[in-house]
Amino acid sequence: MTVILFYVFAAILIVSAVMVVSARNSVHAALFLVLAFCNAAGLFLIAGAEFLAIMLITIYAGAVMILFLFVVMTMNTNLVQAREGVQRYMPLGLLVAGVLVFELVMVALNYKIDPKIIDVVSQPNLKAIPNTTALGSAIYTHYILLFQISGLVLLVAMIGAIVLTLRHRPINRRQNITRQHMREPVQTLEMKSVNLNQGVEENGGFLRPKDSYYGIAEKDSFGPSPGDKMDITEKRQKGE
Amino acid sequence: MNWTIAIPEIVLSISGLFILLFGVVQKKENAFFSCTILSVAAFITVGFLALTMPPGGGYLGLFISDNFSRFMKFLIILGGLLSVVLSLDYNEGNNTNQFEFPVLIIFSTVGAMIMTSACNLMTLYMGLELSSLALYILCSFDRDNVFSTESGVKYFVLGSLASGLLLYGMSLLYGFSGGLGFDDIQRVLTTNSQHSAGFVIGLVFVLIGLCFKISAVPFHMWTPDVYQGAPTSVTTFLSTVPKFATFAVLLRIMTTSSGFTHQWQILIEVIAILSIVIGSIGAIAQINIKRMMAYSSIAHMGYALIGLATGTAAGVSAALIYLASYLFMNVGTFAVIIAMRRKGRFVESIHDLAGLGKTDSALAVAMAIFMFSMAGVPPLAGFFGKFLVFGAAISAHLMWLAVIGIVASIIGAFFYLRIVKIMYFDQSVESFDQHSLSLSFVSFGMGIVTVGFCLFMRPIMVYGFMAATSLIKM
Numbered sequence: 001m002t003v004i005l006f007y008v009f010a011a012i013l014i015v016s017a018v019m020v021v022s023a024r025n026s027v028h029a030a031l032f033l034v035l036a037f038c039n040a041a042g043l044f045l046i047a048g049a050e051f052l053a054i055m056l057i058t059i060y061a062g063a064v065m066i067l068f069l070f071v072v073m074t075m076n077t078n079l080v081q082a083r084e085g086v087q088r089y090m091p092l093g094l095l096v097a098g099v100l101v102f103e104l105v106m107v108a109l110n111y112k113i114d115p116k117i118i119d120v121v122s123q124p125n126l127k128a129i130p131n132t133t134a135l136g137s138a139i140y141t142h143y144i145l146l147f148q149i150s151g152l153v154l155l156v157a158m159i160g161a162i163v164l165t166l167r168h169r170p171i172n173r174r175q176n177i178t179r180q181h182m183r184e185p186v187q188t189l190e191m192k193s194v195n196l197n198q199g200v201e202e203n204g205g206f207l208r209p210k211d212s213y214y215g216i217a218e219k220d221s222f223g224p225s226p227g228d229k230m231d232i233t234e235k236r237q238k239g240e
Numbered sequence: 241m242n243w244t245i246a247i248p249e250i251v252l253s254i255s256g257l258f259i260l261l262f263g264v265v266q267k268k269e270n271a272f273f274s275c276t277i278l279s280v281a282a283f284i285t286v287g288f289l290a291l292t293m294p295p296g297g298g299y300l301g302l303f304i305s306d307n308f309s310r311f312m313k314f315l316i317i318l319g320g321l322l323s324v325v326l327s328l329d330y331n332e333g334n335n336t337n338q339f340e341f342p343v344l345i346i347f348s349t350v351g352a353m354i355m356t357s358a359c360n361l362m363t364l365y366m367g368l369e370l371s372s373l374a375l376y377i378l379c380s381f382d383r384d385n386v387f388s389t390e391s392g393v394k395y396f397v398l399g400s401l402a403s404g405l406l407l408y409g410m411s412l413l414y415g416f417s418g419g420l421g422f423d424d425i426q427r428v429l430t431t432n433s434q435h436s437a438g439f440v441i442g443l444v445f446v447l448i449g450l451c452f453k454i455s456a457v458p459f460h461m462w463t464p465d466v467y468q469g470a471p472t473s474v475t476t477f478l479s480t481v482p483k484f485a486t487f488a489v490l491l492r493i494m495t496t497s498s499g500f501t502h503q504w505q506i507l508i509e510v511i512a513i514l515s516i517v518i519g520s521i522g523a524i525a526q527i528n529i530k531r532m533m534a535y536s537s538i539a540h541m542g543y544a545l546i547g548l549a550t551g552t553a554a555g556v557s558a559a560l561i562y563l564a565s566y567l568f569m570n571v572g573t574f575a576v577i578i579a580m581r582r583k584g585r586f587v588e589s590i591h592d593l594a595g596l597g598k599t600d601s602a603l604a605v606a607m608a609i610f611m612f613s614m615a616g617v618p619p620l621a622g623f624f625g626k627f628l629v630f631g632a633a634i635s636a637h638l639m640w641l642a643v644i645g646i647v648a649s650i651i652g653a654f655f656y657l658r659i660v661k662i663m664y665f666d667q668s669v670e671s672f673d674q675h676s677l678s679l680s681f682v683s684f685g686m687g688i689v690t691v692g693f694c695l696f697m698r699p700i701m702v703y704g705f706m707a708a709t710s711l712i713k714m
Contacts, residue, residue: 145246145299149354149366152253153373156347159260160377163340 006046013039026072030065037061051132245298245305248290248313249353255282256346263339272337276328279342283321283349290314290353295710297359301421304359311560311707312356312488315567319480320349322571322682327473329676330578333586336382336471344381345477348374352485359496361410361420364489368406368453371482372399378477379470391469398462402452409445412438422496440503446493447507453486454541455534457514464526467534472586475530476574479537480567487541487563491548491556495711508549513644515542520652529577529590532655533570536614539652540566546645547629550636557708558632561700562625565693569613569622572686576607579675579683590659595668603675604663606687613690615656616649621693 016035023029037060044053139147194203259278263271290313295306324342331337351371358364376399380392414420416439417428429435452459467475494504519539526532544566547559580587596604613620626649633642693700 142300143302143362145302146362146366149351149363149370152347152350153366153370155257156344156370156374156377159340159344160373163338163344163377164380164383 002046006043009039009042009046013043027069030069030072033068034061034065037065049131051135242296242298245293245296246303246357248286248293249350249357251289252282252286252346252350252353255279255286256343256350259346260340260343263343270337271339272331272341273328275339276324276342279324279346280321282346283317283324287314287317287321290317301423302360302363303354303357305357306707307703307710308491308707309357309488311703312484313353315484315564316349316352316356316481319477319484319567319571320345320352322686323473323477323480325678325682326476326571326575326578327471328678330471330473330586333581333584334382334471338381341378341381341473344374344378348378348477349481352481355485356488356492358489359422359492361413361422365403365407365410367485368489369403371485372403372453375399375474375478375482378474379466381474382471385469387469388471389469391466394462394469395466398452402449402459405445405452406449409442409447409449412442412445416442422493426496444507447490450486450490450493451511454483454490455538456511456541456545457518457538458511460515460518460538463538464522464531464534467537468528468530468588472530472574472578475533476571479533479570479574483537483541484563484567487544487548487559491559491711494548494551495556505549505551508545509638509641512542512545512549513641515539515545516645516648517542517651520648520655523652523655526655527590528588529580529593529659530588532590533573533577536652536656537570539648540570540614543626543629543645543649546633546638546641549641550632550638552632552636553705553708553712555629555632555636556711557701557704558625558628560704560707562629564700564704565613565621565625565690568686568689568693569610569620572606572683572690573610573614575679575683575686576603576610579603579672579679581673581675582670584673590662591666592669593659593663594666595663596672597664598668599671602680603672603683606683607663608660609687609690611656611659615653619691619694621690624693624697 013036016032016039019032020029020036023032037056041053041056041061044050044056192203200206255278259275259282262278263275266274268274290310293305293310297304324345327341327345331341348371351367351369351374354367355364355371358367376392376396379395380389382388410420413425416436417425419425419427428439448459452462455463467478470478494508516539519535519537519542523532523535523539526535540562544559544562547555547557547562549555550558577588578586580592582592593607596607609620613622616622616626626645630642630645633639633645689696
């Protein structure tokens with residue numbers, strides 16, 4: 001049964017992988033890539049690596065491919081242009097592919113593990129513990145130091161992205177979150193009961209918010225300073 | 241699991257996180273000054289912690305603490321501390337006074353400390369990446385300056401290439417030895433008399449990756465551009481901390497693979513000679529003082545590598561003492577470079593120093609002391625470093641290495657003494673701006689240490705030798 005499943009998954013995987021590189025529409029190519037990932041996850045399940053299978057689907061098929069589809073759909077990539085050189089570079093590509101196939105065959109035929117190394121390498125007993133547990137103990141117990149350092153590396157990358165790109169221009173409109181949370185409806189809204197068959201004009205024209213946007217805007221980020229009660233439209237009416 | 245063995249790293253990381261948080265939530269206009277003072281306090285605390293760490297291993301063979309790592313960590317923390325103190329003045333004058341600066345310096349220092357304690361290829365790589373990534377950002381910290389951006393991009397691209405080479409070498413070592421720990425590698429080296437080609441190639445790739453980080457010669461091309469473009473406070477950091485950490489890793493790997501010393505020796509000797517000669521000759525043509533210091537640092541790393549090439553405990557301790565003396569005179573020189581400022585603008589040409597002996601005699605005396613020390617003039621710090629390194633090379637029967645080193649140091653004396661000549665005998669131009677207290681403090685303190693190095697010789701030699709023996713025995 002597993003043998004049949006293996007061949008089914010493997011066959012679909014190879015076909016969809018070929019379709020990824022040969023599909024004319026780049027959205028179709030991306031979707032075929034998702035199919036390939038799902039089948040690879042199936043192969044992982046057959047091999048008993050259920051954690052890797054789930055990771056492959058959630059991270060690659062779930063997150064990375066969605067991003068990729070976003071890029072493909074927003075960038076309007078022109079595949080015809082990208083394919084222009086195919087004819088010209090085909091012989092070179094075939095040569096490289098041939099060398100790789102030759103190497104693969106050589107490795108497969110002459111594959112041998114150094115007997116001394118087998119003693120050195122420690123392998124978890126996968127019969128006794130499920131591989132999710134084994135991975136968990138490796139990452140969070142055995143290699144906790146390295147795990148925490150990688151956390152620091154990511155933090156440094158984040159700080160770097162912010163430091164090198166964020167600019168506080170006066171044109172950036174930012175809210176003062178605390179003031180926005182603190183303010184009450186009474187401060188901004190005036191409730192009016194409007195009689196039937198009367199429009200805006202009969203009720204004295206448009207009303208502006210009592211305390212307009214820059215009341216809660218961050219300092220220097222929008223219009224006049226927060227203490228200034230005067231609205232921009234008000235100034236415009238007065239001809240300032 | 242003995243997790244307390246990494247207390248200095250843990251405390252420094254947590255202080256880094258705390259300072260970052262403080263910088264974000266505080267209400268003042270600019271938190272740079274307070275964050276910098278906090279990080280100075282963190283560095284001093286961690287310096288004491290690092291000195292009191294007991295020897296031992298932890299984290300299931302990933303991390304080690306011994307006399308050697310203690311010595312190197314002390315130098316690294318001192319380098320980080322002094323760079324942060326220098327940034328107090330430089331970054332205010334340069335308008336790069338963001339509070340993230342000391343935080344990034346702290347994280348880079350943490351990475352460097354982890355490297356010195358690494359006894360596993362993975363720990364080494366993670367420490368290296370943490371240290372380097374923060375440095376790439378620091379190099380381009382002055383983001384509106386084209387040179388700073390250029391230096392960041394250059395360092396990033398070439399640094400990634402070096403990391404790739406290092407990783408490739410590590411994967412080969414892992415494949416051919418079956419383990420990632422340095423002791424696994426040693427076991428394979430001692431049990432197999434015949435080493436496979438893949439193993440040797442792996443070791444050479446690791447060596448190349450590390451040589452890039454200490455800017456030893458075939459891999460030094462990035463150094464002048466990056467040193468010139470980076471903010472000077474970052475250049476101070478760049479020329480000390482990551483180099484010490486990488487040097488520690490080189491020493492540890494080389495002494496671990498002791499069955500291999502002979503093959504190593506040839507490689508290290510060639511790299512050392514090339515670094516000394518090209519560093520000394522390249523510096524002659526430089527007009528920009530930061531570029532000159534870049535070539536000077538290449539040459540200094542070459543001298544320290546001579547100590548490594550001997551492979552003896554005396555040679556290793558000589559290299560450690562050389563690095564210690566290099567730290568003091570190098571930081572002192574950069575303090576003077578930061579003081580070179582006219583009408584609020586930083587100037588970097590060596591001819592801007594003309595007449596400094598008349599306009600600011602204290603600064604000129606300090607600079608002269610550092611230059612004489614770098615040239616290796618007797619009672620100063622640099623002389624003792626060179627003396628011990630050459631002595632170790634001669635007693636290890638590497639006579640020609642010592643001879644080439646001495647000849648190159650005479651060539652090197654030319655451009656150091658040229659600075660002294662410009663300061664005292666050239667027609668003076670305008671005087672520099674009044675410099676701040678922190679700069680006077682650093683240049684004065686480093687000057688005292690450089691002059692009085694002979695007084696501390698005995699304790700430094702004892703600690704250096706203890707560090708070296710803890711490594712050679714391992």
